Amino acid sequence: MTKVNSKMTVLITGATGGIGFSLALEYAEEGALLILLGRDEEKLKTVSFECEKRGAEVKVYTLDLSSIDASLLVSNEITKAYNIDLLISNAGTTNCTQNGEIERWGKIESLITINLLGALAISHAVIQSMQERGSGHVAYVSSLGAYYGMPLTPAYCASKAGLKAYAEAMRGLLASQSISVTLVAPGFVKTSLSDQFLGSKPFMISADEAARRIKRGLDRKKRVIAFPFPLMLGMRLLAFLPVGLSDFILARLKY
Secondary structure: OOOEOOOEEEEEOOOOOHHHHHHHHHHOOOOEEEEEEEOOHHHHHHHHHHHHHOOOEEEEEEOOOOOHHHHHHHHHHHHHHEOOOEEEEOOOOOOOOOOOOOOOHHHHHHHHHHHHHHHHHHHHHHHHHHHHHOOEEEEEEOOHHHOOOOOOOHHHHHHHHHHHHHHHHHHHHHHHHOEEEEEEEEOOEEOOOHHHOOOOOOOOEEHHHHHHHHHHHHHOOOOEEEEOHHHHHHHHHHHHOOHHHHHHHHHHHOO
């Protein structure tokens, strides 16, 4: 099969809402080829239409990342047809504990499957294709919650910490092959996911603003894109403070 060439080919997962939708619009321009993945077929049609109005060519794939076999299959299918210049592995879900109760196992398993295994599965064949070409850029959207586990969201923090570690490791592994890897760690962004978070949400920004910050960082091939700065600094400090003090701070903040 002859692969498609274009000005820039960008693959975005979780493109049907929140940051993913806004990122798709940010990258939609004349000559660009966008490959958009999401679970909701109708929402994919909507984002595709909006991107095409801006001049981009759009291909869509309906995919639920909770199916790892399907994710691996789609990743292989895409790489056989297109040379991906930039993959933004953005899709994710969240969950909150309530009243001190442990999360239900089904929620834990689903969340970690989507946020971690799904993100790795969709990038697997894409990275192999980039290795064959000796070029490419992969961005994994983690969270500031990856820097220190919060009692309100144990499984979410675990999944994002795993994704953070994988991005950091792959950055070193692929550097000599001219493949860039970026870790994206946003704080609170106004989306349907953040609406599920039961605690306070300091320094919250819109999905559009988050997408603009991410794109600016990716354009510069930044290794880490973390924002907002005050919250990023606070979360990183928690990892360096004595554990008892960090836990005390989170308890006082009711996180």
